[in-house]
Amino acid sequence: MADFLLIHGSCHGAWCWRDVLPELQARGHTARAIDLPSHGEDATPYAQVMLHDYAQAIINAIDTPVYLVGHSMAGFPITLAAQLAPEKITRLIYLCAYAAQDGKSLVDMRLEAPRQPLMHAINKTDDGLAFTVDPNKTAEVFYHDCPEGTVDYANARLCPQTIAPQATPITLGPRAASVPRSYIRCDDDRTIPPEYQRTMTQDWPEADVYAMPTGHSPFFADPAGLADILDRIAKG
Template identity: 55%
Template sequence: MADILLVHGSCHGAWCWRDLIPALTAYGHTVRTIDLPGHGDGRSPADVSLDDSCRAVAAQITPDTIVVGHSWAGFPITGAVAHACPRGLIYLCAYVPISGMSLIDMRRAGPRQTIGSAAVKSEDGHSYTIHPDAAPELFYHDCPPDAVSFALDHICPQPIRPQATPLTVPDRWSSLPKHYIRCTQDRTIPPEYQASMTADWPDAQVHVLDSAHSPFFAAPGPLARLIDQITANIPDPSEPRR
């Protein structure tokens, strides 16, 4: 069994894992969540940095922890390994950072621009949110209506500064066990972009889920099953190697 830390994506929070948590605990895993800085903690978005986000994730990591990062959380879960060494990383339809590029750089480098005017910048320019009329098509088009209503009630502003800051991928990252879950119906991060970000990964570390950008709502059971299968293939540091 694993200690699993779930890290949310843009404009979301720990609330988005509502349906996945019980599905994972049913497999016997310990499941924890985190609200990244600037998400429900009262901090001004202008004061939140990428390093703050990376360190917030690192503070929750033990050598037994497998970190699951959704969407933009690919950045802070990658940066966190400069400060803590997890058991492994799982990228859930997430950005896989390239040293010297910010998330905004990577989004612009994608094969298609999917968000466009759906992102509404705050008057002070320090955060953005997704227009509620656009969010269902971008994030939740295959999700149950109750989950969509729940999500629309909880979507929150996303600090821009962390996403505009380039990340240097830590040296330790290359040797860590890591897996990617590509979502074939994703309308936020194009599935072909997800494939290109992991083109040089071993096939056994790249998995496919028939879901859009929010499988934690659309398919919590299949997602939990896949994460459980992945964790079984990530070495447990408490067990002696043979």
């Protein structure tokens, strides 16, 4: 069966995959999640973290080739990991994520979207180097369709998100392009507009694009359904 490595998005950590890991394991797969630098239990100061550090942490966590799943902003570091070490990745799987494009930063791509539904919930840190999400608005933007208790569980663990990795343009080439890819769109997403997720994948083969009826956090809203799609992708 397949080996999955799950990468969280902005302000989150490996903790957000809590319900998905056992679902994948129940389907016969190996699955694990890591904290990117300055997230979760990783104590790296956020002011020291760049996009390359995210990608290198992913590469360092891989011994044998994995199905590499990136949620939301993690679309950028998983793509850079594919550029740096394509031999370590069986397939890239973007989960309501930014499908990174050569020469653009995540900020560039976010601004291409027709709407900016997350920005009203964002607060910059006093040093201007990171942002946090207003805990009174996380239910609205991240977890509106998630089970009771999710908001409290997540709010206790969300961390500042360093801005530099998201403002850094990515340089891609044939190495990244050589890695197969799939996309899982979330059609009730209130963070990355679903219509922009469609735009990012408009020239992808139809067989490589999947959809879920959830919001931005399918790992909490429908972990079994997400695991089913990941299982289908791994089985080809």
